[in-house]
Amino acid sequence: MPYRRAERRRVLAAAALGRPLAGPEPNPKTGAGSAFGPDSRSSTEAGSEPVSEEGEPLRSVTGEILDVSPHLIIIDTPEGGEERLVIAPWATAWRGETVSPADLPIGAHVIVRALQGGRVVDRIWSDITRITGVIQSIGTGRRDLTVELYCGPHRGRRTIVIPYGASGRLRVRHPKFEPGYLFDAIGIREDGVAHARLPATSQPPYRWTAVPQPPPGYSGLQSRISGTSTWSDAFDWGERGAAYPMLEHADSDCQDAGVSCTALPYLALGSALSVRNVCAGRTSVLSIVACGCLAGRFCDRCLECGTSPRGRIVELSPVSFVELGGDLTKGCFNARVGLG
DSSP, X not given: OHHHHHHHHHHHHHHHXXXXXXXXXXXXXXXXXXXXXXXXXXXXXXXXXXXXXXXXXXXXXXXXXXXXXXXXXEEEOTTSOEEEEEEEEEEEEESSSEXXXXXXXXXXXXXXXXXXXXXXXEEEEESEEEEEEEEEEEEEOSSOEEXXXXXXXXXXXXXXXXXXXXXXXXXXXXXXXXXXXXXXXXXXXXXXXXXXXXESXXXXXXXXXXXXXXXXXXXXOOSOEEEEEEEOSOSOTTOOOXXXXXXXXXXXXXXXXXXXXXXXXXXXTTOEEEEEETTTTEEEEEEEEEEOTTXXXXXXXXXXXXXXXXSEEEEEOHHHHHHTTOOTXXXXXXXXXXXX
């Protein structure tokens, strides 16, 4: 029975995204069939270098700072190697606020956006984290706030700190600062604790269990679906890939999947998804590697280049987001997705 439901949803997904069905969904018992037809990419082929219409490819480098000067940064990568990158004169860094790259501390964890064959630093984000979840409780100290969040069944609970100096800015964008409402902020990790600094979005006015219904489906086939792409730090360090709200329950342990205010089709883990940054003119094919159940509950818009349609349609790893031209501190870009 689960196989038949998955097959039916595969047909609906192909119809919604305007892709032909060249063969049956692989049977989990026999392994026969093809997921998306002969022209589709497998999950092992996904994660290709982003194709750009507006400039050279972007490369991301992640790791720990071994040494930094005004002109050079040396990074210890997760693979155990060293990357020596030239810092461009215009390059900036962010560590809770905009700073000079040379002021970053030794040992900080960074994500670097590099140009010119991946050897010249254009932008650095240091110890950055994204805090997305449902408010469970709020505790007060002398000045700072301590907030406990529910971040989904696959991400668990998380306790964060909102410094006094950032609380006013966050409360302006999150007026319903009480249990049951969604929270989304960008901050830094300090001594193992996440400190929120910037609101990543305006808080939805509804409780997390009251997500608006998606609009009626379009009358014709949609070759692509437009909306908002965000990023999350729930991925492994340096991992490329995407989290998707409408995952098949048969192959996902995410009980909260299947909720979205956008008319997204159901897809399976391992599916190849073509993601386009409309603002930067860059496209990449990425594997769906995680559940994006909380992303589907945000019925908001991205305002990076015009106004996106309402709803989050994909959540990217930081590396994939940067290589598609996204700015981690801005938190989103207008996106268009389709099957890879």
